[in-house]
Amino acid sequence: MERIRLPEPISGGLLLSYRCTARCRHCMYACSPKWKEDWISEESLRKILTQLAGKIKPSPWGAENVSLNYGLHFTGGEPFLNFDLLRRAVEIASELKIPSTFVETNCYWCSEDNLTREKLKILKGKGLKGILISVNPFYLEYVPFERTERAIRISREVFGRNVMVYQAEYYVLFKKMGIKGRISVEDYMKATREKNLAKNVELFLMGRAAYELGEFYPRYPADYFFHEPCQPPFLRNWHNHFDNYGNFLPGYCG
Structure with missing residues (x-):
C-alpha cells in the first residue's frame, strides 16, 4: 500500500469538541448539542500543540496579529462551552510560542457586556491574539443578533483590529434590516427575497450541509466524481483541522 506523507502544517484549527449550542444546517462537521461532552x-491538548509548535506560521502582519489562513485557531463545536479548557489551551499555546492564535465562536455566551468583556480579557491576558465571530443566516436561527453585535463591539475594545467577522457582509445586512433576536432561514429568505443562499453564503458541501442544503445544488450519482480531483486539493499545508480524538481533518474534506 502506498503511503502518503502529510505536508507540514503552517496553519490550522484545533477542535476542542464537536459539541455546540447550535445545529446549523451548513455545519462542516455536523456539530450539535447532541454530541457527547467528550x-x-x-494531555492530548498539550501533545497536539507541542507537535504544531515551531511549524505554525504567523500572520503576514506579524505574530501578534491574526489572519484567517495563518496561525492557529481554537474551535469546535463551540469552544466557549468549556471556558476553562479554552483558557488552558490558550495558555499552553502561548507557552509554546505558537503565533497568531485566535478563537472562533457563534457568540451564544455574550448575554451581557460585563461577562463578555471579562472572558475576552481573560483570554487576551493568557496570550490569545484575536477572535473570529461567525455571522450568517444559519447562525441567526440559534443566536440572537444582539449577542453577535455585543461580541463584535466588545471584541474590538479588547482585541482592536484582531477581530475577524465571518461573514462581514451579513453583519452589515442584518444591521440594516434591524434584526432583533433570532429568525429562521426561511423567514430570512422571505424578508430578503433571496432565492439561493449558496450564492452568497460561503458553503462547503460536507458535514450536515450535504444532507440539508441539497436543494441549492444539482444532483449527480457518486461515480460522476470518481475521476475528479479534490477541490481544493485534499493534501495541503494550510487551514487543516485537528480534532479532540486525534484525527487530522484535511482542508474542507468531511
Whole structure:
C-alpha cells in the first residue's frame, strides 16, 4: 500500500469538541448539542500543540496579529462551552510560542457586556491574539443578533483590529434590516427575497450541509466524481483541522 506523507502544517484549527449550542444546517462537521461532552484531554491538548509548535506560521502582519489562513485557531463545536479548557489551551499555546492564535465562536455566551468583556480579557491576558465571530443566516436561527453585535463591539475594545467577522457582509445586512433576536432561514429568505443562499453564503458541501442544503445544488450519482480531483486539493499545508480524538481533518474534506 502506498503511503502518503502529510505536508507540514503552517496553519490550522484545533477542535476542542464537536459539541455546540447550535445545529446549523451548513455545519462542516455536523456539530450539535447532541454530541457527547467528550472534550479534548489536557494531555492530548498539550501533545497536539507541542507537535504544531515551531511549524505554525504567523500572520503576514506579524505574530501578534491574526489572519484567517495563518496561525492557529481554537474551535469546535463551540469552544466557549468549556471556558476553562479554552483558557488552558490558550495558555499552553502561548507557552509554546505558537503565533497568531485566535478563537472562533457563534457568540451564544455574550448575554451581557460585563461577562463578555471579562472572558475576552481573560483570554487576551493568557496570550490569545484575536477572535473570529461567525455571522450568517444559519447562525441567526440559534443566536440572537444582539449577542453577535455585543461580541463584535466588545471584541474590538479588547482585541482592536484582531477581530475577524465571518461573514462581514451579513453583519452589515442584518444591521440594516434591524434584526432583533433570532429568525429562521426561511423567514430570512422571505424578508430578503433571496432565492439561493449558496450564492452568497460561503458553503462547503460536507458535514450536515450535504444532507440539508441539497436543494441549492444539482444532483449527480457518486461515480460522476470518481475521476475528479479534490477541490481544493485534499493534501495541503494550510487551514487543516485537528480534532479532540486525534484525527487530522484535511482542508474542507468531511
